[in-house]
Amino acid sequence: MTGSLAWWLVVATAAATVVLLVVIGLAHAVARARRRRQVRTREAVAPLLLDITDGADVPTPTRRREARMLAEAAAALVHKVRGADRDALAAWLEAHGFRDEALAGLRARSAVRRAASIELALAIDDDPAPVLPLVADPHPQVRATAVRMLGAAGHASAIPTIVGAAVSPRRGVSMSVAAMSLVQVGPTSAEAFGAVWTSADPRARRLAVEVTGRLGLADGRRRVEHELGSDDPRLRRSAAEALARIGSPLSTTALEAALARAVPGTEEQRAVREALVTLQEDA
Amino acid sequence: MARILVAEDDPDIAALVAHKLRAAGHEVQSVADGEAGLDAIRSGRPDLVVLDWMMPRLNGIEVCEAVRADDALAGTRILMLTAKAQEADLERAFAAGADDYIPKPFSTRELVVRVQALLAR
Numbered sequence: 442m443t444g445s446l447a448w449w450l451v452v453a454t455a456a457a458t459v460v461l462l463v464v465i466g467l468a469h470a471v472a473r474a475r476r477r478r479q480v481r482t483r484e485a486v487a488p489l490l491l492d493i494t495d496g497a498d499v500p501t502p503t504r505r506r507e508a509r510m511l512a513e514a515a516a517a518l519v520h521k522v523r524g525a526d527r528d529a530l531a532a533w534l535e536a537h538g539f540r541d542e543a544l545a546g547l548r549a550r551s552a553v554r555r556a557a558s559i560e561l562a563l564a565i566d567d568d569p570a571p572v573l574p575l576v577a578d579p580h581p582q583v584r585a586t587a588v589r590m591l592g593a594a595g596h597a598s599a600i601p602t603i604v605g606a607a608v609s610p611r612r613g614v615s616m617s618v619a620a621m622s623l624v625q626v627g628p629t630s631a632e633a634f635g636a637v638w639t640s641a642d643p644r645a646r647r648l649a650v651e652v653t654g655r656l657g658l659a660d661g662r663r664r665v666e667h668e669l670g671s672d673d674p675r676l677r678r679s680a681a682e683a684l685a686r687i688g689s690p691l692s693t694t695a696l697e698a699a700l701a702r703a704v705p706g707t708e709e710q711r712a713v714r715e716a717l718v719t720l721q722e723d724a
Numbered sequence: 725m726a727r728i729l730v731a732e733d734d735p736d737i738a739a740l741v742a743h744k745l746r747a748a749g750h751e752v753q754s755v756a757d758g759e760a761g762l763d764a765i766r767s768g769r770p771d772l773v774v775l776d777w778m779m780p781r782l783n784g785i786e787v788c789e790a791v792r793a794d795d796a797l798a799g800t801r802i803l804m805l806t807a808k809a810q811e812a813d814l815e816r817a818f819a820a821g822a823d824d825y826i827p828k829p830f831s832t833r834e835l836v837v838r839v840q841a842l843l844a845r
Contacts, residue, residue: 490736491743494832518736524831526740595829627809657810 479510486511490518493533494526501537512539513557516564520593531565540565547571552580559586563594573599576606576614588614592622597633600626604637608644616648623652631661638664643673650676654683662687666695669713670702678709685716688723696720726771726843730754731761731787732805733779737828741774741805744832745839758782762790765797772842774835777806777817785820792821801842805830 486507492499493515502508515530516539522530534540539561546558559572575587588606591599600623607619628634634649650668653661665687668680681699684692696717703710728750732738735756742752753768755761759781765773773791777784784804791797802824804817809827817825823845824838 487739491739494740494743495747514736518740521734521737521829522740522832523829524833526832527829657812 482507482510483514486514490514494518494522494529496525496529499533512537512542512561516561519564520560520590520595534561534565544571547575552578552583555580556583556586559583559590563590563596569594569596569599573602576602577609577612579612581614584612584614585618588618588622589625592625595626597626597628600628600633601635601637604634604640604645604648607648608640608642616644620648620651620655623648624655627656628652628658631658631664634661643671643676646671647673647676647679650679650683654679654686657687659687659689662689662692666692669695669699674707674709677703678712681709681712681716685712685719688720690720690723693717693720725749725751727751727768728753728772728774728839729761729764729768729770730774731756731758731764731779731784732774732776733757734776737776737805740832741835744836745774748836748840750839756780758784758787762787765791765800766794769797770800772801772803772839774803774805774839775822777804777808777813785816788817788820788822801845803835803838803842805835 486502489499489502489511502511512534515534519527519530519534543558543561543565546554547562549555549558555575555578559575562572563569569591572587572591576584576591578584578587584606588603591603603619603622603626606614607616626633631638631649631653634653637645637649640646646668650665653665662684665680665683668676669684671677671680677699681696684696696713700710700713700717703713728745730738730741730745730752732741732754733756738754738756742754745752753764753770755764756779758779761773761775761779762782764770765787775784775787782790784806788802788804791800791802802822804822804825805828806813806817806825807828814825823842826835826838
């Protein structure tokens with residue numbers, strides 16, 4: 442009896458293993474087939490994309506999958522080019538009805554569709570306003586996509602919203618996602634951060650300081666020097682690091698004062714000292 | 725007509741740049757990573773390379789330095805096309821031996837004009 446039970450257990454385990462292997466194999470086959478189909482569709486629409494940048498009047502592909510793929514490819518390329526190519530791609534998307542589709546998609550119940558519509562909406566419209574509410578979307582992936590794409594689209598007017606999403610106590614995005622997005626926006630002046638500089642939240646000011654330093658925005662030097670006297674030690678350290686990147690010898694006095702105040706042996710003291718060395722080397 | 729190599733890992737950008745350069749009358753080859761780019765430069769001896777900075781295997785700066793270190797490739801013009809757009813990046817690219825530099829997002833018209841200018845040198 443015991444031997445019989447053991448035998449049936451072995452048979453059941455073997456059968457379950459076989460079924461599991463078959464399921465895994467089928468899932469892989471389906472995924473491979475889907476990838477191949479995507480590649481084929483992408484290859485089919487690639488010449489059309491180039492025709493659009495040449496200003497040709499390309500009709501919307503009759504197959505829905507190809508039409509969608511062409512719109513997505515055009516939307517992705519819009520943010521990588523400028524001038525006549527960008528204008529041609531955006532005009533094609535708008536002329537073929539993708540603007541309305543994108544705006545409707547931003548309000549869709551499906552999070553996947555909301556996220557997918559963000560890039561399309563920003564590709565067609567110069568105004569990022571319809572996308573801004575999505576940085577507080579209930580779904581974290583939609584929030585992150587909105588912040589990333591606002592950065593890729595280079596909308597300086599979205600900077601306070603992006604910073605707000607990074608410091609939001611709920612429905613926010615990570616500081617690193619926000620920082621990367623802000624660097625991608627690439628403001629040419631620290632004044633693009635506007636009211637962020639006077640925010641009561643030191644994390645918001647730290648983000649402004651770090652991006653100002655990363656982009657070497659010399660006009661933000663005084664605001665960054667001011668943060669050397671902040672109550673927040675991480676902000677003071679970030680300010681020292683940013684001033685090293687900005688590289689103005691005019692910051693030497695403020696950094697020397699910060700060094701005198703810094704607690705010995707702390708990361709802040711190390712950052713201030715390194716900033717002073719950097720400025721001396723550059724001088 | 726010049727022989728141009730486009731080393732760019734973004735297939736959309738590679739296709740677009742190659743398309744515009746072919747339309748301008750050039751013979752264009754594309755590769756998707758730095759190692760393949762360096763191999764293609766050594767074997768094909770293109771007149772000009774449009775070189776992305778951030779690529780797998782070898783980055784654009786490493787490719788640029790390797791080309792400049794090879795006397796046999798001294799005549800190869802290099803135009804860097806990159807999302808890295810800070811002043812320090814530009815300095816680094818020229819220090820590595822780039823002849824010109826275009827930050828992304830970019831205009832293909834500007835790219836073609838700069839390519840023609842480099843080839844005319």
